[in-house]
Amino acid sequence: MDDSMISEYAQHNDAILLVIVPAAQAPEISSTGALKMAKEYDSESTRTIGVISKIDQSASDSKALAAVQALLLNQGPPKTSDIPWVALIGQSVSIASAQSGGSESSLETAWQAESESLKSILSGAPQSKLGRVALVDALAGQIRNRMKLRLPNLLSGLQGKSQVIQDELVRFGESMVSSAEGTRALALELCREFEDKFLQHITGGEGSGWKIVASFEGNFPKRLKELPLDRHFDISNVKRIVLEADGYQPYLISPEKGLRSLIKSVLEMAKEPSRLCVDEVHRVLVNIVSAAAGATPGLGRYPPFKREVVAIASAALDNFKNEAKKMVVALVDMERAFVPPQHFIRLVQRRMERQRREEELKGRSSKKALEAEQSILNRATSPQTGVQQSGGSLKSTKDKTNQQDKDSQGGPILKTAGPEGELTAGYLLKKSGKTNGWSRRWFVLNEKTAKLMYAKKQEDRLFRGTITLAECSIEEASDDEEGSSKRSKDKKSNGPDSSKGLVFKITSKVPYKTVMKAHSAVILKAESVAEKNEWLNKLSNVVQSSAGSQGKGESGHSLRQSLSEGSLDTMTRRPADPEEELRWMSQEVRGYIEAVLNSLAANVPKAVVLCQVEKAKEDMLNQLYSSISSQSSAKIEELLQEDRNVKHKREKYQKQASLLSKLTRQLSIHDNRASAASNWSDNTNGAESSPRTADPSSGDDWRSAFNAAANGPTDTSGFGTSHSRRYNDSAQNGDVSSRSSSAGRRTANRLPPAPPR
Known part of the structure; x- marks a missing residue:
C-alpha cells in the first residue's frame, strides 16, 4: 500500500489509525x-492505536522486551505517551496453539492462547493490553x-432538521377534521x-397602506391645482x-346671480x-x-376558499367605494349650495383697511410736501410786520384793511411761489360757525393739486384744514350773510355797507x-376788493380746470357716489369702468373658490378614510365572518x-x-451507552494501570533499551541503524497505517538474519 492511498483514508476525521511496529523495533520507535x-x-x-507485533520473536531480547513493556505502561518517548499500545504475537503461533488444544472454537482458543503466551513473556505489562482481545x-x-465527539453534532443537526420540518408542517397545517363542526371551525380560523x-398590511409598513396617504398628498391636490380656473375667470x-x-x-x-353661477x-x-381619489384608494384596498x-x-392550502374570501372582501369594498363617492360629491354640493357672505365681507373689510393704510401713507407724504411748500413760501415772502390778528371790533379790522389797501395799491396783493408760480398765499378772514365771528387765517392755494389750505399763522408748519376745489364751487356771499356778520359789531361803525x-x-x-x-x-x-377779485379769479380758474379734466363722466360718477356709503375720497378710488369693476x-370670487378648494383638499381625504379605510377594517371583516x-x-x-x-x-x-424522530432517539441511546461504556473502561484501565507482577528492575531495562537505540548498538546482538530503518520501512514487517486492524500484512514466522560484524 503506497503513501497516497494511506493519505486518502487517513485524512478523514473518523478514520482510526493503527501504528504497527515489530517488537524488535520498539527501542527505536521514535x-x-x-x-x-x-x-x-x-x-x-485522539484516533490512533499502537500495535507492537511479534513479541514471541523478541522473547530473548531483554532490551526489546523492556521497551515494549515501557510502551505498554505509557512510559515511552514523548511522542508515544499519548497513544494506547497493545502487544500481539505472530498469528501463525496463535493458530498453532489453537490447533494443539483441539478446541472447536479455534478463534477464541487462539486468542486465549495468545494472551497466555504474552503473559509469560511480558510478566510486568498490564494484562488489559495483551492480545487481540485488548x-x-x-x-x-x-x-x-x-x-x-460526533454524536452531539449529529444530534444537533438532526434536531435542527426536525425543527425545519416541524415548521413546514405548521405552515401546511394539520389535516382537516372530517366533521361539520371541525370544517366550520377551520373556515373561521382561516x-x-x-x-x-x-390589518398588518393596512396599518403596518410591509403593506401598501402608505399609498393611501400618497394619494391624499400627491395626486388629489395636484388635480385640484390643475383645474382651469384661468379660463373660467377670464373677463369675457x-x-x-x-x-x-x-x-x-x-x-x-x-x-350677484352671475357670481353665484x-x-x-x-x-x-x-x-x-x-x-378619482376614491377610485385610487379603492384600488389600493383591493x-x-x-x-x-x-x-x-x-388560505394557500385551500385555493377555492381563498378565492371566496377575496370575492367577499372585494364586494364589500365596492359598496364602500360607492358610499365614499356619494360622500365626497355631497361635500362639493354643500359648498356649491351655500356661499357664506362672511368671506366677501372680510375681503371688503381688508380692502378698506388696506386703503386706509394707503391713505395714511399718502397723508404723511402729502403733509411732508405741504410742509415743503410752506417752507418755500416762508422763504419767498417776508413776514408782514405791523399786521396782527383782529380779536376786537370790526372798526379796528377795517382800519387795518384800509391801511393794507393803501400800502398795496402799487403792486400785486397776493404772494406767489413755486417753480411755475403755482402757489398763491395771503391772509383771509374766515367765519367761525361756533362764535359767528371772523378769524384771520393764512391761506395757500396749490393750483396743481387744486387744493386750498389754511393755517393759523404764516409761521405755522402744519395746516389746520384742506379744501378740495375739484369737488366745490365758488359763490358770492348774499347780503343776508353779509348783514348777519355786521350785527355783532359796534353800532358806531362807519356804516353797514x-x-x-x-x-x-x-x-x-x-x-x-x-x-x-363738518x-x-x-x-x-x-381785506380789500382787489384782493377779493384776485382770490376769486385764481379759485375759479382752478375749479374750472379740474372740472374740465373729469369730463362728462363726472355727473354719472357723482350719482354712483351719492347712492353709496363711505367717504368721498374712498369712493373715488373705486373703478369707474364697469368692466374693471367686474x-x-x-x-x-376666485379667492373664495381657491379657499373652498383648499378646504376640499383637507376634507375629502377625511371622508374617504371614514367611508373606505375604516369600514374596511371593521365592516368588511364582519361581513366576511357573517358570510362564511x-x-x-x-x-x-x-x-x-x-x-x-x-x-x-x-x-x-x-x-x-417520523424517520428523524426514530433516528434521533436511537442515536441518543447510543450516545448514552457510549458514555457509560467509556466511564466503565476508564475505571477498568485505572485499576489495571500497574502491573500485578512487575519486575523491580524493569524500569532500568526499558530506559537502557531506548538509550541504546538512540546511541547506537551496544552489543553484537543489536540491530544496526540502517538495517533497522530498512526493516521498519519494509511492508513485509507490517509497518503500515490504515483504518482497521486488518490493514497490516502477515509476515513469515522467522527471525531476521544477524547483522554483519
Whole structure:
C-alpha cells in the first residue's frame, strides 16, 4: 500500500489509525515512519492505536522486551505517551496453539492462547493490553470516543432538521377534521388568519397602506391645482355668465346671480378629482386584500376558499367605494349650495383697511410736501410786520384793511411761489360757525393739486384744514350773510355797507356733502376788493380746470357716489369702468373658490378614510365572518378542498419527521451507552494501570533499551541503524497505517538474519 492511498483514508476525521511496529523495533520507535505519518494526520492522538507485533520473536531480547513493556505502561518517548499500545504475537503461533488444544472454537482458543503466551513473556505489562482481545477493546474505545465527539453534532443537526420540518408542517397545517363542526371551525380560523394579515398590511409598513396617504398628498391636490380656473375667470367668460344669469333685466348694483353661477360652475369641476381619489384608494384596498390573502399560509392550502374570501372582501369594498363617492360629491354640493357672505365681507373689510393704510401713507407724504411748500413760501415772502390778528371790533379790522389797501395799491396783493408760480398765499378772514365771528387765517392755494389750505399763522408748519376745489364751487356771499356778520359789531361803525362785496363762500357740488371737516360751506372775507377779485379769479380758474379734466363722466360718477356709503375720497378710488369693476369682483370670487378648494383638499381625504379605510377594517371583516358562517356545511366542505400538491408535501414532511424522530432517539441511546461504556473502561484501565507482577528492575531495562537505540548498538546482538530503518520501512514487517486492524500484512514466522560484524 503506497503513501497516497494511506493519505486518502487517513485524512478523514473518523478514520482510526493503527501504528504497527515489530517488537524488535520498539527501542527505536521514535524514528519509525508509521508513527511520523500518524502524528501528521492525528497530532493529538485522539484516533490512533499502537500495535507492537511479534513479541514471541523478541522473547530473548531483554532490551526489546523492556521497551515494549515501557510502551505498554505509557512510559515511552514523548511522542508515544499519548497513544494506547497493545502487544500481539505472530498469528501463525496463535493458530498453532489453537490447533494443539483441539478446541472447536479455534478463534477464541487462539486468542486465549495468545494472551497466555504474552503473559509469560511480558510478566510486568498490564494484562488489559495483551492480545487481540485488548486490541478489540482499544478499537471499541476509540470508536466510542469518536461517537462521543460526533454524536452531539449529529444530534444537533438532526434536531435542527426536525425543527425545519416541524415548521413546514405548521405552515401546511394539520389535516382537516372530517366533521361539520371541525370544517366550520377551520373556515373561521382561516378568516381570523386573514384578518390578522389584512390589518398588518393596512396599518403596518410591509403593506401598501402608505399609498393611501400618497394619494391624499400627491395626486388629489395636484388635480385640484390643475383645474382651469384661468379660463373660467377670464373677463369675457365672466361677462357671458353674468349676462346669461341676469336674463332680460340687468343687475342694479352688483352681479350677484352671475357670481353665484360662476361659483357653482367652477366648484362642479372639483367632483371629478374627488371621485378619482376614491377610485385610487379603492384600488389600493383591493391590492391589500389580495396581498393579505396570499400571505395567509392557511388560505394557500385551500385555493377555492381563498378565492371566496377575496370575492367577499372585494364586494364589500365596492359598496364602500360607492358610499365614499356619494360622500365626497355631497361635500362639493354643500359648498356649491351655500356661499357664506362672511368671506366677501372680510375681503371688503381688508380692502378698506388696506386703503386706509394707503391713505395714511399718502397723508404723511402729502403733509411732508405741504410742509415743503410752506417752507418755500416762508422763504419767498417776508413776514408782514405791523399786521396782527383782529380779536376786537370790526372798526379796528377795517382800519387795518384800509391801511393794507393803501400800502398795496402799487403792486400785486397776493404772494406767489413755486417753480411755475403755482402757489398763491395771503391772509383771509374766515367765519367761525361756533362764535359767528371772523378769524384771520393764512391761506395757500396749490393750483396743481387744486387744493386750498389754511393755517393759523404764516409761521405755522402744519395746516389746520384742506379744501378740495375739484369737488366745490365758488359763490358770492348774499347780503343776508353779509348783514348777519355786521350785527355783532359796534353800532358806531362807519356804516353797514362799508365792507359790502368782500365776502365769498365755497360750497360742495353735492348738496349734502361737506367741504371741509363738518362744514357744508366755508365763508371767507377779503381785506380789500382787489384782493377779493384776485382770490376769486385764481379759485375759479382752478375749479374750472379740474372740472374740465373729469369730463362728462363726472355727473354719472357723482350719482354712483351719492347712492353709496363711505367717504368721498374712498369712493373715488373705486373703478369707474364697469368692466374693471367686474374684473375686481371676479378676482374676489376666485379667492373664495381657491379657499373652498383648499378646504376640499383637507376634507375629502377625511371622508374617504371614514367611508373606505375604516369600514374596511371593521365592516368588511364582519361581513366576511357573517358570510362564511351563513353558508352550509356542504358548501364550506366544497370550498375547503385541499390542494393535491400541498397534501403530498405535508405527507412527505410527516414521513421525514417520523424517520428523524426514530433516528434521533436511537442515536441518543447510543450516545448514552457510549458514555457509560467509556466511564466503565476508564475505571477498568485505572485499576489495571500497574502491573500485578512487575519486575523491580524493569524500569532500568526499558530506559537502557531506548538509550541504546538512540546511541547506537551496544552489543553484537543489536540491530544496526540502517538495517533497522530498512526493516521498519519494509511492508513485509507490517509497518503500515490504515483504518482497521486488518490493514497490516502477515509476515513469515522467522527471525531476521544477524547483522554483519
